Amino acid sequence: MATAAQQEETFTIGEVAERTGLSVHALRYYERQDLLIGPxxxxxxxxxxxxxxxxxxxxxxxxxRESGMPLADLTRFAALVRRGPGNEEDRLRLLDEHRQRVEAQxxxxxxxxxxxxxxxxxxxxHLRAGSASGLWDPRHEA
Amino acid sequence: MATAAQQEETFTIGEVAERTGLSVHALRYYERQDLLIGPxxxxxxxxxxxxxxxxxxxxxxxxxRESGMPLADLTRFAALVRRGPGNEEDRLRLLDEHRQRVEAQxxxxxxxxxxxxxxxxxxxxHLRAGSASGLWDPRHEA
DNA sequence: CTAGGATCTAGAGCGGACTCTAGATCAAGC
DNA sequence: GCTTGATCTAGAGTCCGCTCTAGATCCTAG
Known part of the structure; x- marks a missing residue:
């Protein structure tokens, strides 16, 4: 069965690093920070x-992360997911707060x-008009 | 003369902090990092x-800074401005590189x-459809 | 069997950008 | 004159997000 096969597919830390762009160090670090959904x-x-x-x-x-969500928030989000159904409002709130930050950014x-x-x-x-003449006052430019 | 008066206008570090949003600590720090155009x-x-x-x-x-330019680049840019006319291409290059990063961001x-x-x-x-039923598999959601 | 590379743990180290501290000095109001 | 608050310097401390190290273990290819 394709479904069963897919469910069994596993990866070494190195493979995950390749697939996510994170370093193996970062992956272990993330795990210590409790931001995976399961052990x-x-x-x-x-x-x-x-x-x-x-x-x-x-x-x-x-x-x-790329969009600036702190690891701590990711950890909180992971905790919610880990806890299972029943806290969707909380997850939604977290995401929505972040969306607002992203939009502000x-x-x-x-x-x-x-x-x-x-x-x-x-x-x-300036370059076009007067590259040869040194007539700007440094005090008025930046 | 309004012009002369304006040129003479000065601010304490606290006033500058207010006007820029930086802390007085940050202002002194920036100065140590040489990112002001003049002493x-x-x-x-x-x-x-x-x-x-x-x-x-x-x-x-x-x-x-808000857009992610590192202080070191700001320091380099300030140095160019400080040095006066003649290096506009360099300044342009710095800005343009940053613009590209901003656009990527x-x-x-x-x-x-x-x-x-x-x-x-x-x-x-999910909330709309099944808030009462706990029928999701945590393994398939995030 | 062995050599090489990938992985393991615990913990130290790092770079960036500030932030804070201590102890002294300055300045404005009473 | 005195108090209070802003500012001064030099340097230590903090937070974040990794990154790196050491020394051990595992596993695959030859």
Whole structure:
């Protein structure tokens, strides 16, 4: 059965590192920080054996981290998921708060981009108009 | 003369903190890191006396920092400005590199926002459809 | 059987950006 | 003159998110 086969698919820490972009160090660190949804299985020899569920979750973590969610929040979110159904409002609240932060960030970045574009324009103009003449007052520019 | 008066306008470190949103500690720190365009004047008593030029520059710094420019880059940029005309290409390059990073960041944030919105949708739907029944398998959700 | 690389644990170290402390000095109001 | 609050310096401390180390163990290929 394809379904059964898929459920059994496991990965070493190195493979997970490849698939998520995290380092093996970071993966162990994340685990210590309790931000996986379940305890990671181990092989007979004591090596970590990750499932596709773990990998998917970690990929989400990576995205959320990239967008500035602190590890502590991810840990809280993981705890909610781990606890199972019944706290969806809490999860929703966490996500929604983060969405607001993300939107604020986008806003701020766009303003900054406008500032940069304006400055780039100023410099370009200066360069075009008077590259040879040193007639600017350093006090009035930045 | 309004112009002369404006040029003479000075601020204490506390006032600059208010106007830029930086803490007085951060302001002194920034100065140690050489990211002001000129040496800050001092009053007879040894207190810092900032000019409007300083404040404007610091506001730009704040924006660039908010968008993720490292202090080290700001220091380099300040050094270029301090050195005066003749290195506009360098400044342009610095800004342009940063603009690219900002754009990449916006991109990443927007992808993340999409992910969050999707997740929020999933949860909302779950809540609407089956808040009373505990029929989800924790292994298949996050 | 053995050599190599991947993995293990516990814990130390690091880089960035501040933040805070201590002890002294300065400045404005009473 | 005195108190109170802002500022000064030098340097230590903090927080975050990893990263790296050491020394041991496991496993796969030859």
């Amino acid at each position: 990671v299985r181990r092989t007979s020899g004591g090596r970590r054996s990750y499932t596709t569920v773990d990998v998917d979750w970690l990929r989400i973590c990576v995205r959320l 986008i806003q701020a970045l766009e303003e900054c981009r406008a500032l940069i574009e304006w400055k780039v324009g100023v410099y370009t103009e | 800050v004047r001092r009053t007879s008593g040894g207190r810092r006396s900032y000019t409007t030029v300083d404040v404007d520059w610091l506001r730009i710094c704040v924006r660039l 916006i991109q990443a944030l927007e992808e993340c926002r999409a992910l969050i919105e999707w997740k929020v949708g999933v949860y909302t739907e």
